[in-house]
Amino acid sequence: MRKLFHFHGGIHPPSNKTQSTQTAITSAPLPTKLTIPFHQHAGETAKPVVKVGDHVLKGQLIGMPDGFVSSAVHASTSGTIAAIDMQLIAHPSGLPNLCATLIPDGKDEWVTLNPVDYRSHSVAELQQLLRMAGVVGLGGAAFPSDVKLRIGKQKIKTLILNGAECEPYITCDDMLMRERAAEIVQGAEILRFMLDADEVLYGVEDNKPEAIAALQQAITASKSAQQNKSHEVIAIPTIYPGGSAKQLIRVLTGLEVPSGKLPTDIGVQCFNVATAYTVHRALAHGEPLLSRVVTITGNVRKAQNYEVLIGVPINELVALSVALSDTNGYIMGGPMMGVPLHAMNAPGPAVQVPVVKATNCVIAASAKLFPPPQPALPCIRCTRCVEVCPADLQPQDLYWFAQSKEFGRAQAFSLFDCIECGACSYVCPSHIPLVQYYRFAKSEIRAREYDKLLADQARERHDYREHRIEREKREKAEKLAAKEKAAQAAKLAAQPLTPQQQTEQAELAARREHIREVAQSAVEHPEG
Amino acid sequence: MFFSPFISKPDSVAQIMLKVILALIPGIALYVWYFGPAILVSITLASITALATEAAMLKLRNRPIGPFLKDNSALLTAWLLALSIPPLAPWWLVVVGTAFAIAIAKQLYGGLGNNPFNPAMVGYAVLIISFPVHMTHWLAPQGLVLAELSFAQQLQYIFSGVLPPSLTLDAISMATPLDTLKTHLHLEESVQQILNMPIYGHLGGQGSEMVALGFLIGGLYLLASRIISWHIPVAYLGSLFIIAAIFHLVDPTHYVAPLFHLFSGAAILGAFFILTDPVSSPTTNKGRLIFAAGAAFLTYMIRVFGGFPDGVAFATLLMNISVPLIVLYTQPKVFGKKGKQS
Numbered sequence: 127m128r129k130l131f132h133f134h135g136g137i138h139p140p141s142n143k144t145q146s147t148q149t150a151i152t153s154a155p156l157p158t159k160l161t162i163p164f165h166q167h168a169g170e171t172a173k174p175v176v177k178v179g180d181h182v183l184k185g186q187l188i189g190m191p192d193g194f195v196s197s198a199v200h201a202s203t204s205g206t207i208a209a210i211d212m213q214l215i216a217h218p219s220g221l222p223n224l225c226a227t228l229i230p231d232g233k234d235e236w237v238t239l240n241p242v243d244y245r246s247h248s249v250a251e252l253q254q255l256l257r258m259a260g261v262v263g264l265g266g267a268a269f270p271s272d273v274k275l276r277i278g279k280q281k282i283k284t285l286i287l288n289g290a291e292c293e294p295y296i297t298c299d300d301m302l303m304r305e306r307a308a309e310i311v312q313g314a315e316i317l318r319f320m321l322d323a324d325e326v327l328y329g330v331e332d333n334k335p336e337a338i339a340a341l342q343q344a345i346t347a348s349k350s351a352q353q354n355k356s357h358e359v360i361a362i363p364t365i366y367p368g369g370s371a372k373q374l375i376r377v378l379t380g381l382e383v384p385s386g387k388l389p390t391d392i393g394v395q396c397f398n399v400a401t402a403y404t405v406h407r408a409l410a411h412g413e414p415l416l417s418r419v420v421t422i423t424g425n426v427r428k429a430q431n432y433e434v435l436i437g438v439p440i441n442e443l444v445a446l447s448v449a450l451s452d453t454n455g456y457i458m459g460g461p462m463m464g465v466p467l468h469a470m471n472a473p474g475p476a477v478q479v480p481v482v483k484a485t486n487c488v489i490a491a492s493a494k495l496f497p498p499p500q501p502a503l504p505c506i507r508c509t510r511c512v513e514v515c516p517a518d519l520q521p522q523d524l525y526w527f528a529q530s531k532e533f534g535r536a537q538a539f540s541l542f543d544c545i546e547c548g549a550c551s552y553v554c555p556s557h558i559p560l561v562q563y564y565r566f567a568k569s570e571i572r573a574r575e576y577d578k579l580l581a582d583q584a585r586e587r588h589d590y591r592e593h594r595i596e597r598e599k600r601e602k603a604e605k606l607a608a609k610e611k612a613a614q615a616a617k618l619a620a621q622p623l624t625p626q627q628q629t630e631q632a633e634l635a636a637r638r639e640h641i642r643e644v645a646q647s648a649v650e651h652p653e654g
Numbered sequence: 655m656f657f658s659p660f661i662s663k664p665d666s667v668a669q670i671m672l673k674v675i676l677a678l679i680p681g682i683a684l685y686v687w688y689f690g691p692a693i694l695v696s697i698t699l700a701s702i703t704a705l706a707t708e709a710a711m712l713k714l715r716n717r718p719i720g721p722f723l724k725d726n727s728a729l730l731t732a733w734l735l736a737l738s739i740p741p742l743a744p745w746w747l748v749v750v751g752t753a754f755a756i757a758i759a760k761q762l763y764g765g766l767g768n769n770p771f772n773p774a775m776v777g778y779a780v781l782i783i784s785f786p787v788h789m790t791h792w793l794a795p796q797g798l799v800l801a802e803l804s805f806a807q808q809l810q811y812i813f814s815g816v817l818p819p820s821l822t823l824d825a826i827s828m829a830t831p832l833d834t835l836k837t838h839l840h841l842e843e844s845v846q847q848i849l850n851m852p853i854y855g856h857l858g859g860q861g862s863e864m865v866a867l868g869f870l871i872g873g874l875y876l877l878a879s880r881i882i883s884w885h886i887p888v889a890y891l892g893s894l895f896i897i898a899a900i901f902h903l904v905d906p907t908h909y910v911a912p913l914f915h916l917f918s919g920a921a922i923l924g925a926f927f928i929l930t931d932p933v934s935s936p937t938t939n940k941g942r943l944i945f946a947a948g949a950a951f952l953t954y955m956i957r958v959f960g961g962f963p964d965g966v967a968f969a970t971l972l973m974n975i976s977v978p979l980i981v982l983y984t985q986p987k988v989f990g991k992k993g994k995q996s
């Protein structure tokens with residue numbers, strides 16, 4: 127038996143997982159329309175490489191990775207590109223994003239696929255293949271996997287496959303592990319190969335015995351994995367947020383990722399089990415990331431997991447499970463960290479938004495399942511929040527600083543080490559929406575830092591312009607002929623921002639404003 | 655809809671406060687058993703005063719009255735204060751003390767969650783400074799004094815100050831065991847001689863030691879149900895024991911045995927119910943240990959060398975002042991900032 131370690135705190139919310147594990151994963155039917163965002167991953171938006179009216183095949187590249195941290199986007203089925211414009215997506219800001227609208231032709235016709243044997247390629251080639259296959263982390267953050275595999279000279283000792291799935295209700299990883307363990311193990315072996323890791327640890331919470339057994343079996347059966355004898359499935363205690371990367375690393379290895387550092391800095395890298403599955407599909411079958419498993423659960427007639435094409439409208443997907451009549455909203459993600467989706471026309475992201483690579487679960491909500499929060503009372507310093515905080519923070523102090531807008535002190539008290547897991551809010555007897563305050567404080571601090579950056583840039587630009595004008599004067603006297611050229615340059619320097627920068631800034635400002643409003647409303651009406 | 659997390663533990667401030675109040679009941683039951691039902695009158699008086707004062711102050715401060723009255727925190731303050739006042743004290747003493755505790759020590763500081771001092775102990779301090787005489791006439795355990803009052807006579811005395819003819823206050827009341835000890839030590843008697851007096855029992859005072867035991871049971875319930883953490887009670891009682899033991903070992907004729915200190919006065923009540931008030935105690939575990947040890951030290955010093963009959967209240971208030979400082983210097987290490995890899 128391997129020695130496991132503890133992290134501080136954690137909670138045991140009712141798991142509510144069995145509802146959606148009674149049926150095997152089912153393929154969701156082709157919808158009438160797919161909305162595929164070009165920004166489904168952390169980093170830069172992919173650049174559209176198709177035009178409106180183009181006919182595309184299933185798996186055809188439609189968005190080209192643009193920038194170091196970026197990923198490709200593909201057509202999830204064959205059909206016609208009907209529009210490329212701004213559409214609502216499931217982002218907390220509720221702002222629209224660039225999307226391609228794809229009308230399926232019903233043929234589901236593939237492009238020519240190019241499977242590769244990973245052993246016959248260099249790591250750099252494999253990274254490029256994954257980037258072009260649109261492989262990103264499927265655990266929630268959607269961070270491009272190829273970037274996580276570019277580790278430079280660091281030695282990776284341990285590769286961790288995260289199958290903890292600690293959030294209540296969500297079972298997509300559980301079902302994937304039960305049904306497709308062999309492919310997960312093969313994907314894990316590819317990742318191990320790319321990182322040159324010594325060992326592969328699968329961390330699965332002990333409330334998923336079927337998944338654990340399936341993985342163990344797959345490891346025994348797999349030739350390459352057995353050769354290495356380095357793969358090991360480890361049942362970890364069921365405690366939220368045990369699936370959070372840093373907490374999982376701690377439990378499995380006893381190591382703490384230093385604040386502000388990456389797991390690779392301590393020789394560990396962590397991938398979700400579903401990501402490993404996708405890596406295998408992308409290389410061994412040449413299939414880009416076109417679909418994922420999504421749990422539909424909560425206030426529905428038949429909770430279950432679906433294999434869903436990226437871009438399917440969430441409302442069409444939920445309809446398959448038949449939401450009950452008292453459904454009053456939807457949660458994308460789990461009940462601890464998920465994003466609320468609203469009914470049509472209400473502010474914020476609506477339930478018509480598409481499934482994206484990060485969508486792991488949609489929960490139909492009702493007043494019975496998720497009663498509205500009770501009115502908040504003042505903090506009584508009972509420290510129940512402290513007891514459960516997995517980051518060893520003092521949530522009641524952070525709350526106090528956020529509320530009184532003492533952002534400097536909030537930062538001094540490690541606000542940015544908060545992983546927004548919500549454990550503190552969960553236990554607070556005063557029903558204070560603590561995490562909401564932290565989100566607010568973080569966005570305020572980031573906004574201020576951004577403002578400062580802009581101001582610095584503006585000052586630099588101004589100084590540069592002054593300098594230019596000075597020089598012009600000098601040059602004017604000296605060299606009359608150069609006058610025109612210099613003036614032109616000065617004009618260029620004086621121009622504050624390119625149109626593209628301007629739109630970027632406007633968008634950022636709007637986003638910020640919205641987050642601020644949302645957080646503000648929580649701050650001002652904590653009872654609401 | 656609202657924001658994540660969308661689920662929460664079914665727990666509330668009102669429930670927590672209620673559990674603390676319920677945990678007082680074994681001690682109160684034994685109180686009634688040994689000293690008669692007069693204490694119930696003070697508790698009722700204090701409760702009514704507390705709720706009325708809380709409501710009036712919330713109204714003045716333009717705060718919603720309903721949710722705050724229902725949080726049970728005023729009630730808890732009332733009960734703790736009533737338990738610190740002699741049951742035979744005139745009714746207005748209870749009313750004045752409670753009103754002060756709620757209006758000044760709690761609401762003027764911003765109400766629930768914002769009071770730096772334990773309101774019940776502020777109420778007690780005000781009373782003992784302003785009405786020291788009234789605060790020292792305690793009921794003797796039944797069977798130990800010349801005359802006993804019936805419950806009707808007690809009520810009459812509490813509300814009108816009139817005693818049955820031929821009885822004096824001294825005939826029906828006495829000083830607390832701690833107070834008596836101190837007085838007699840001043841008369842150059844030895845601890846051993848003094849403890850032979852009939853008011854002393856096995857651990858502390860006759861009767862009052864049993865009440866303390868009742869509070870201990872309630873306190874253990876609070877620990878078991880994780881309403882409070884062990885740090886404060888253990889550090890407080892442990893430190894008090896150690897300090898008392900040191901003095902006792904050096905000079906047993908002048909310094910009473912440590913167990914006597916634990917089971918006398920408000921030590922047990924303080925350890926589990928008063929010092930553990932979350933609002934006015936430290937939020938870090940290390941801080942709690944320091945806070946409780948400091949309170950134990952002060953309790954002992956005030957009891958043995960000070961001018962007041964008990965030291966729990968002033969020790970609490972003095973340590974309350976230092977809470978922000980203690981908390982500042984006992985911040986635990988954040989995840990990833992521990993500087994050690996294990």
Ligand code: SF4
Nearest residue numbers: 505506508509511554
């Ligand atoms: S749990 Fe809530 S009431 Fe208790 S200390 Fe934390 S924020 Fe304050």
Ligand code: SF4
Nearest residue numbers: 515544545547548550
């Ligand atoms: S949300 Fe932040 S402060 Fe609250 S428990 Fe999680 S990590 Fe700690």
